[in-house]
């Protein structure tokens with residue numbers, strides 16, 4: 001079957017998609033967007049998190065056909081025009097990236113959290129990121145990164161809020 | 163790297179790094195990245211040398227999704243490889259029929275053991291594991307056949323059509339029973355992989371106070387998030403290039419060459435992006451398989467394990483059964499320890515001999531004990547193979563000896579921290595192998611530091627901070643708080659006489675009129691941040707800000723393994739030594755110019771400096787004569803094999819220590835545990851990148867927590883019952899508490915910059931501290947980890 005979707009603002013089309021393929025497989029293997037990761041393909045780790053019509057989902061649990069005609073944003077689409085989004089920059093600055101395999105999914109989840117709640121409490125951050133596994137960091141620096149991003153976003157463009 | 167579908171992607175040579183010479187012409191479109199020079203370059207006035215928390219150079223690629231992990235690699239016309247694995251833990255293979263599989267549309271190859279051209283056996287220490295099982299399978303999940311097809315689903319379908327006729331044999335699953343004289347021998351030499359003996363002091367000691375306990379540690383999985391993956395590309399001339407996520411390129415290359423029957427120059431390896439390792443990538447997984455399929459089909463072949471397959475595709479942490487007995491005098495001085503340990507190595511040896519070595523030689527813990535008798539056995543069974551995982555033998559022993567320390571303290575009526583401090587090792591202490599600690603060993607200080615840290619508030623009303631969380635299982639009733647302490651230690655680097663070295667090539671040259679350093683090692687970056695450390699060392703030693711890290715591959719000599727907390731020490735030492743050699747040659751050029759006598763020549767901030775004079779000149783001025791390149795092989799001081807009868811000898815080059823204090827809330831009715839705080843003090847010798855050091859300690863602590871309360875591969879009759887992230891639980895952000903980290907820096911005079919390995923110690927003491935805290939809250943013995951709810955709330 002043919003899948004057409006808007007991914008990161010651009011129309012992408014994939015042909016000969018086998019009905020059993022997930023959105024994650026189509027993004028990674030047919031659309032040349034391997035940023036979303038494949039750590040479990042079972043909905044348990046969050047490494048494949050993308051926006052589907054503005055809502056974060058596990059792309060591994062979405063059948064490719066369900067994504068036809070819809071709007072998708074992946075980690076590759078968070079930064080505009082070569083500049084990093086403050087959440088991305090904060091992950092680098094806070095040391096929240098080690099192997100980085102969890103990072104794309106966590107970035108989408110954190111991006112979504114801060115869009116909904118610009119100053120979440122620590123318990124709120126933990127709850128929002130509870131579906132994203134990280135094996136390297138022990139999560140402390142991920143929490144630091146979300147706090148740093150929130151502060152920088154609150155300070156507005158130019159402010160560093162740190 | 164490409165973000166534009168089938169459009170031509172950016173190739174490594176275009177991304178700002180220097181492509182090593184001698185590359186095969188056909189590069190994957192998504193190929194492993196090196197580190198672009200322009201990314202995260204230090205700003206003006208920032209030296210970004212050692213001791214600074216400079217940002218990782220691959221951070222930008224990782225947050226934009228452009229970093230190419232093994233599973234992201236992609237080439238035009240590539241095939242997908244899959245593995246058919248045995249469903250039985252022990253069986254004879256009568257026949258394998260591949261006809262129907264081969265006839266499946268889209269299938270390009272189906273291979274069995276008959277297609278392995280070289281030696282059908284590999285292994286880190288003993289070549290006892292077949293590439294593809296020939297006549298016998300020894301564990302459930304053992305590879306039997308391979309398929310390459312144009313779609314992964316086609317390959318899986320074809321694999322399901324391979325007919326294997328098995329004669330099922332009874333599995334040997336108990337490591338103690340496996341050593342019985344009448345147990346079936348699983349390998350030609352029997353079922354004993356190694357028996358390590360430590361005999362020190364009085365063989366028949368007596369003591370005022372004696373405590374004994376039997377402990378069991380479950381099988382833990384590394385659970386790195388990036389699955390085993392790689393891409394093998396045939397070179398068209400009988401050789402192959404393998405891009406793979408791994409921990410030690412050269413040991414892979416050696417084993418692959420033996421299996422393929424090819425010389426090293428025909429098998430090139432390049433490190434693909436690695437999504438965590440923790441020991442689980444030290445053994446081969448898909449390496450030989452992908453190469454076989456690529457050579458057979460003449461096409462690039464990619465293999466990526468699913469999460470389920472990953473549980474079968476790598477070794478795990480050894481489950482261990484330990485009987486301890488400790489004796490102390492009534493004043494609280496340790497008199498003796500005896501221990502018998504059985505480590506279940508599973509079907510193949512992997513690194514079992516070295517894990518046994520660690521569990522035994524460090525089995526008394528970081529304490530001074532004059533009389534030691536330890537027997538540690540590594541055993542073959544038909545369980546999943548076990549090998550390296552962060553902490554490597556020391557983790558399992560620490561659960562036992564730290565439980566014993568608490569028991570002894572209670573029996574003596576002493577405070578558990580005071581009791582530990584009274585018996586703690588220090589510099590100059592003699593360990594159970596007779597080795598005298600010749601660098602700082604601040605065991606007591608680490609304990610006192612975590613003890614002094616502020617305690618968390620108790621009694622939050624937020625459900626999310628209670629055991630059971632939003633499961634709404636309690637509003638505070640039945641909750642008891644407990645506090646526990648533990649300290650542990652581990653050797654750094656490879657031990658017992660192993661020739662442990664690394665190789666670094668460093669080049670200093672003018673690029674666009676500016677001095678640029680290029681550093682090339684084969685040391686695997688697995689997430690820990692070695693690429694950052696390599697840059698920092700070059701900046702410090704050569705005074706040049708721009709340092710390019712070449713992709714890791716086998717075109718430079720071995721760096722040894724990214725394991726045993728060794729790379730900052732050993733590859734860091736090699737990079738430092740190579741920089742020193744480059745600097746000597748540059749300074750020789752300075753002296754040749756010799757307008758005046760110059761003392762104290764050195765490099766900093768792009769300048770050549772001398773004592774009592776202004777800058778002698780810019781570094782770049784002395785590079786007009788051409789680049790300077792040096793390749794250096796660097797070794798730490800040698801260790802020795804231990805005596806086979808007494809276990810005595812200078813076995814380990816360095817020890818590293820950490821202590822934890824855990825605070826837990828336990829729902830004593832339901833047996834649920836919430837770890838409220840997990841604070842750590844660790845001596846790192848010298849923190850080359852303080853932020854990365856803290857990240858290692860926090861991540862390592864979380865893995866220890868996982869083993870203490872949730873992580874276990876459940877094996878029944880040789881079968882893994884929970885090979886998924888649905889059933890094998892690793893800690894989430896709700897399970898890991900805030901972690902306060904106190905980093906001590908007491909330099910080791912024997913190590914470059916005084917560094918001490920960092921990655922493993924936090925995984926050793928965090929779990930025992932958590933279990934001690936649960937014991938304190940519940941009064942239960944808890945002799946088995948992970949601790950399950952029924953151990954807390956069930957019948958005592």
Ligand code: FES
Nearest residue numbers: 041043045046060
């Ligand atoms: S890969 Fe989708 S949740 Fe793990």
Ligand code: FES
Nearest residue numbers: 099100134135136
């Ligand atoms: S950084 Fe490795 S899994 Fe999170």
